[in-house]
Amino acid sequence: MKMPPGYSIPNKEKVCKLKKSLYGLKQASRQWYAKFSSSLLQYGFNQSRADYTLFTKGSGPSFIALLVYVDDIIVATNDLKAVSDLKEFLATKFKIKDLGCLKYFLGLEIARNPTGIQICQRKYTLDILNDVGLLGCKPSLIPMDPNIKLCKDEGQLLDDPSEYRRMVGRLLYLTITRPDLSYSINILSQYMSSPRVPHLHAAYKVLRYLKKSPGQGLFFPSSSSYHLTVYCDSDWASCPDTRHSTTGYCVFLGHSLVSWKCKKQTTISRSSTEAEYRSMASASCEIIWIKYLLADLQVPHSQPATLYCDSKSALHIASNPVFHERTKHIELDCHLIRDKIQEGVLTTAYTPSQSQLADLLTKALHSPMFYSLLLKMRVTDLHSPSCGGILNQAKAMKSSQQHIMQATSSQQTVTSHQNQQIM
Missing domain, CATH: 3.30.420.10 (Ribonuclease H-like superfamily/Ribonuclease H)
Structure with a gap:
């Protein structure tokens, strides 16, 4: 913290009372990322130009990659000692908590064994169905009917469009592990400004498709x-x-x-x-x-x-x-x-x-x-x-x-x- 210009009094001790948390300020995330990235660069990491949230460090056979999202961090390496050294360094700069082996991260559920890695968003999907009230609905085989063409002017306008917008916004996050939803969510997101009844029914069909397989995700073979x-x-x-x-x-x-x-x-x-x-x-x-x-x-x-x-x-x-x-x-x-x-x-x-x-x-x-x-x-x-x-x-x-x-x-x-x- 620095005193504002003109407020400093020479040879006087000052006490500042913090009335608002720095975490809620608009510049908090920017300042945090600037401090964190500069610390990693000082430790010897290289920042990727393809993805600025990716930091890598390699020396000989040892390689370590670090991916950061605000204050959540994933570390991947082939050298366990490098991870221990990294955690000791970060502990000197920040207050950190080691969550162990990666199993759950920002709604992503990760399962691993020697054959490969499976990633899904089952809990997040069930939370959406529960909030909408379709947890016990009849499942659908496909997310969107091929015989239906949605238009922006057909159908009655929704009395409360916030429900549709909130629903589609939450479904957008599912597309990061489910390519089967990409086309249907892309269509539904085009009517966020003035959603109508046919658009809401199409969104409900997507949810009924999710009910059929909430744990569906991607498999990456080893x-x-x-x-x-x-x-x-x-x-x-x-x-x-x-x-x-x-x-x-x-x-x-x-x-x-x-x-x-x-x-x-x-x-x-x-x-x-x-x-x-x-x-x-x-x-x-x-x-x-x-x-x-x-x-x-x-x-x-x-x-x-x-x-x-x-x-x-x-x-x-x-x-x-x-x-x-x-x-x-x-x-x-x-x-x-x-x-x-x-x-x-x-x-x-x-x-x-x-x-x-x-x-x-x-x-x-x-x-x-x-x-x-x-x-x-x-x-x-x-x-x-x-x-x-x-x-x-x-x-x-x-x-x-x-x-x-x-x-x-x-x-x-x-x-x-x-x-x-x-x-």
Whole structure:
């Protein structure tokens, strides 16, 4: 604490009475992060440029990574002594509490064993169902009906829109472990300003889907390669209000789903090819960012990432740097993918529509295709009786992995045949 200018009295002792906690001030989080980050940098950590909340330190075979969210910290390392030294250093600077092995963090439930790691948000999901009063509702097989198209002007306005906004806001946090909710929550969040009765009913259907499998989450196998594989897709002019297309992509590190996105495009595409090309550009930006992140984590990835798309015309535009009359209206930033192909950062490949995993992120699907794509994404329910726990789940994952490998090999065959046609 420093005295304000003009208040200091020479040779006089002063006592200040604190009337408000520093924790509640607007600048408290900024000052805390500045103090914490400077302490870590002083200790020898390097701050990631891809994610400023990630700090890494490596010396020889020892490596330690630290991820901070306000005053909650996760530490991962291959050297237990490095963690002990880090805790001793932080104890000299701050008042800390060691919570032990990671099991629960900001609503995330983590289960580990030699086969891999399972992450879900079961408690958070059950809390939402309990607060809304749908804990005993009839479950739904899918989160959104494929035959229903929501509009901003159809239906009666809600008398109290705060209930809808609070519900969708809480559901947004579930998408960090559940890619199966990305498309439906993306649609519902577009009507936050003036929600109507059909929008509320669609949100209730999402909650009834959560009732079916509240513990559903992602499984990350311990034995996996470091090759980046990306699936991108788009749904042309899918928005009935603006006629904007929807972009969706999912990124796999080996067989682990590490990133995904569903977002409405900012401009109107004149053709489905243009919409697919824009989705490829968005996926390319994600590949570049993940490669920066892998470099900070000291994970080598020299081989080019593979970008799968189910539009042959979009693949031709991406591979051919010659100016086309039909693509001159597309922004220059979308042609980033051409430069990255020439630099060897990524390679493009064709995949059939039935093997397009990103299809789950661009449209509402019927239950057979919906659950087929979920299995390939390794989205499973650890608490399901049919799962039998994470040990028995590994057997199902192994069969799913073999299915994905077969699909990938068939895709590569189609790609080589396509390249021969291009040449």
